[in-house]
Amino acid sequence: MSGGRVLPQSKEALLKSYRTRLRDDVKSMLENFEEIVKLAKGEHDTQLSRMTQCEQDTYEMHVRAANIVRAGESLMKLVSDIKQYLILNDFPSVNEAITQNSKLFRTKQAECDQKLMSLRDDMAADLYDLEEEYYNSINK
Amino acid sequence: MTAPMERISALDTIEKDIITCLHSAGQVFVELSKEKLSLKQAENHTQTFLKTLSAVENKLTEQINYLTQVSTGQPHEGSGYASQKVLQMAWHRLEHARSRVNELDRLKLKHAQGRTAGRSSSGGNGASTSTAIAPAT
Numbered sequence: 001m002s003g004g005r006v007l008p009q010s011k012e013a014l015l016k017s018y019r020t021r022l023r024d025d026v027k028s029m030l031e032n033f034e035e036i037v038k039l040a041k042g043e044h045d046t047q048l049s050r051m052t053q054c055e056q057d058t059y060e061m062h063v064r065a066a067n068i069v070r071a072g073e074s075l076m077k078l079v080s081d082i083k084q085y086l087i088l089n090d091f092p093s094v095n096e097a098i099t100q101n102s103k104l105f106r107t108k109q110a111e112c113d114q115k116l117m118s119l120r121d122d123m124a125a126d127l128y129d130l131e132e133e134y135y136n137s138i139n140k
Numbered sequence: 141m142t143a144p145m146e147r148i149s150a151l152d153t154i155e156k157d158i159i160t161c162l163h164s165a166g167q168v169f170v171e172l173s174k175e176k177l178s179l180k181q182a183e184n185h186t187q188t189f190l191k192t193l194s195a196v197e198n199k200l201t202e203q204i205n206y207l208t209q210v211s212t213g214q215p216h217e218g219s220g221y222a223s224q225k226v227l228q229m230a231w232h233r234l235e236h237a238r239s240r241v242n243e244l245d246r247l248k249l250k251h252a253q254g255r256t257a258g259r260s261s262s263g264g265n266g267a268s269t270s271t272a273i274a275p276a277t
Binding site for chain 1: 143144147148151154155158159161162165168169172186189196197200201203204207208210211213216218219222223224226227229230233234237
């Protein structure tokens, strides 16, 4: 692949956004996971009462778990966007798919025509016998 | 498997890995929430989570790098319409030949039925004459 190729700005920005999204989502999943595990330790030296601290920790765990799920869903959306981009812009694959389909269709067409030609040959042979019978009979 | 489908199936695998990742994270928290927690189980699930997440990141980076290399920014103008049309015309030829052969078959049946009806009517007249003669002798 040529190193000097310059993509249009929109495509380059799109690919850059994919990298940014990937980096941010993975970072979000890791950080939130770490924080939940840290909260699970349950530190006892706080200024708040125990109940309040428990409530706060529970709420924070809920929010961080929701963040992990959101980051997971964002990754799924990223994969879907990459699939779409691949189908539209991956020229080697598109070329190969078109070539394969063309080859398949032309093979089928050749088979159809070959069958028709053999049918024609069989019917011509039968017609020869029928014509001979007809023109030699008294009932024509 | 063809090259286009290989890439799509690789992306399908990445999607499954993301789900595995989320599932492992959930398993870690379930394990930690138990009264009699098994540290070994929690560690295993954590390792699975970290390993899967790292694999997802690497694979997606590889896919994005590939797309950066192959995309040109121009729309693809290739088409398989010509060969599709050629096949469609061959199919039409086949259908036309089939309809003519069916017509020939129909004519043959009609002719055969006509001949059978003619024979059965002439054979019925002959049978009634011989019955009339027999009681006299």
